[in-house]
Amino acid sequence: MAPTRNTASTATSEDNFNPFVLEEVFPPWGSEAALMQTAEHYASETLSSIYFDLNTFSRFQQDANADDFHSMQVMDNLVGVTVAFMEESFTQYKKSKRVDKKQGESKYLAADNRFYATVCEIGWKMSAICAHTEAFRRAFREADYRLWGCLLNRIQENALSIEHYAHSRALDWTSLIKNVTGPLPGLPSIQEAVASALDWVVDHPHHTVLTLDGGLKRPEFQGQFQTNIDRSIVGEGFSVDPTAKSEATSLEGCHMCGSYDDCGCTLQSRVADLVELVEYPGKGTGVRSLASFKRNDILDIYVGELRPNANQDDVYPLTQSPDGTNGLLLCYVCSEKSGNWTRFLNHSCQPSTQFMVRTIGNRVVTTIEAVRNILPFEELTIDYGADYWSTGKRTCACGHWNCCSNPSSASGSPQPSSSVLGGKISKNKTAKGKKATKGKKGSKKGTKTKAKR
Numbered sequence: 411m412a413p414t415r416n417t418a419s420t421a422t423s424e425d426n427f428n429p430f431v432l433e434e435v436f437p438p439w440g441s442e443a444a445l446m447q448t449a450e451h452y453a454s455e456t457l458s459s460i461y462f463d464l465n466t467f468s469r470f471q472q473d474a475n476a477d478d479f480h481s482m483q484v485m486d487n488l489v490g491v492t493v494a495f496m497e498e499s500f501t502q503y504k505k506s507k508r509v510d511k512k513q514g515e516s517k518y519l520a521a522d523n524r525f526y527a528t529v530c531e532i533g534w535k536m537s538a539i540c541a542h543t544e545a546f547r548r549a550f551r552e553a554d555y556r557l558w559g560c561l562l563n564r565i566q567e568n569a570l571s572i573e574h575y576a577h578s579r580a581l582d583w584t585s586l587i588k589n590v591t592g593p594l595p596g597l598p599s600i601q602e603a604v605a606s607a608l609d610w611v612v613d614h615p616h617h618t619v620l621t622l623d624g625g626l627k628r629p630e631f632q633g634q635f636q637t638n639i640d641r642s643i644v645g646e647g648f649s650v651d652p653t654a655k656s657e658a659t660s661l662e663g664c665h666m667c668g669s670y671d672d673c674g675c676t677l678q679s680r681v682a683d684l685v686e687l688v689e690y691p692g693k694g695t696g697v698r699s700l701a702s703f704k705r706n707d708i709l710d711i712y713v714g715e716l717r718p719n720a721n722q723d724d725v726y727p728l729t730q731s732p733d734g735t736n737g738l739l740l741c742y743v744c745s746e747k748s749g750n751w752t753r754f755l756n757h758s759c760q761p762s763t764q765f766m767v768r769t770i771g772n773r774v775v776t777t778i779e780a781v782r783n784i785l786p787f788e789e790l791t792i793d794y795g796a797d798y799w800s801t802g803k804r805t806c807a808c809g810h811w812n813c814c815s816n817p818s819s820a821s822g823s824p825q826p827s828s829s830v831l832g833g834k835i836s837k838n839k840t841a842k843g844k845k846a847t848k849g850k851k852g853s854k855k856g857t858k859t860k861a862k863r
């Protein structure tokens with residue numbers, strides 16, 4: 411029989427549903443283990459919201475620095491609530507001063523004070539960074555003690571990621587605490603925390619990879635730094651953009667508005683802000699999601715230098731063949747030097763995303779789209795196409811039971827789009843880049859780009 415929990419309610423209000431009070435979302439007959447699973451789930455969601463809020467804070471900060479009046483007002487408010495939260499927490503902590511009757515002296519008996527416990531557990535740095543987010547402040551006030559414990563664990567585990575995320579968005583967390591003066595009995599040193607602030611030059615969040623040994627590195631390929639670009643650039647060998655919309659290349663209207671004319675639509679995706687580059691065992695740099703995404707969300711566009719050939723690189727180039735054009739090869743999207751986060755997507759034989767060919771605005775592009783709902787902190791993966799692994803030069807380490815590199819598997823994984831990675835033209839295309847078989851129709855109607863908290 412499953413162990414039963416102590417069902418004494420810790421709810422503060424019976425009228426307001428509060429997801430942070432676990433007893434309210436979990437039936438009293440559930441086991442403690444199942445309840446802890448729920449706590450872990452909420453902790454993960456809350457951590458994801460902390461990243462989201464840090465990003466929002468930084469966006470308002472950027473706009474306020476550019477003299478946007480509305481953003482300046484919002485920033486005043488955001489800074490105000492952050493400072494007020496810290497001051498209130500200090501006040502509560504100081505109130506926990508008690509007289510120790512046995513020894514007759516005044517002491518801070520603050521073990522049951524959440525602020526004290528938090529700073530002792532995750533340190534000043536994480537406390538000050540996270541205090542800038544509504545997600546953390548709300549959980550601090552309202553979360554069930556089990557959920558709060560799980561959240562602090564998750565923050566600890568992700569401390570470098572959180573600090574790098576805040577640092578790469580120019581969050582000045584030290585100002586919040588560096589002027590605090592003592593006495594702070596039982597609490598760690600603020601000066602030490604401030605002195606240990608990350609000293610890492612960041613000009614773009616995706617110019618850093620979190621390494622397996624708990625450090626940071628720059629993304630590099632064959633000794634060359636890999637720069638982030640937001641849009642593809644026309645490379646050597648082309649005088650005009652080979653992906654420009656024309657009657658030959660775009661049999662469909664713009665995916666965003668349906669127009670066949672030059673509509674000027676662009677993909678407004680914020681997903682790049684909600685993913686980070688992380689090393690994975692046996693696979694090199696990969697992409698970790700920091701938010702949840704819904705099935706069919708368009709996450710971003712695969713960008714790089716548009717070239718007529720792949721220049722001997724068989725790792726990053728993507729064939730850009732518009733769907734429905736009988737396999738016309740427009741160009742290779744080469745991202746080994748210049749590209750965005752999508753070039754770091756590792757392959758899986760059971761991927762969470764797929765390549766799709768779309769016409770967006772006046773260009774034919776390959777998008778990355780979610781094939782299922784994606785949870786925060788999952789590795790985002792994609793199917794490179796069977797040819798990538800068929801040369802025998804590489805072995806897939808995705809670990810899926812039906813992996814293409816597993817001799818007993820009947821794999822391949824499905825190849826949903828005419829775009830494939832590796833710069834190798836599929837066997838069913840002729841040498842001139844024409845596909846013998848008709849390209850698979852890739853358009854799906856009504857999908858929208860959005861990142862969910």
Ligand SMILES: C[S@@+](CC[C@H](N)C(=O)[O-])C[C@H]1O[C@@H](n2cnc3c(N)ncnc32)[C@H](O)[C@@H]1O
Pocket residue numbers: 692693694695696725726753754755756757758804805806807808
């Ligand atoms: C487009 S790159 C992806 C980013 C790459 N991991 C990096 O460090 O830059 C493709 C390369 O990543 C590695 N890779 C990706 N998925 C893999 C997998 N499932 N198993 C083993 N290696 C993988 C292989 O070296 C492959 O040639």
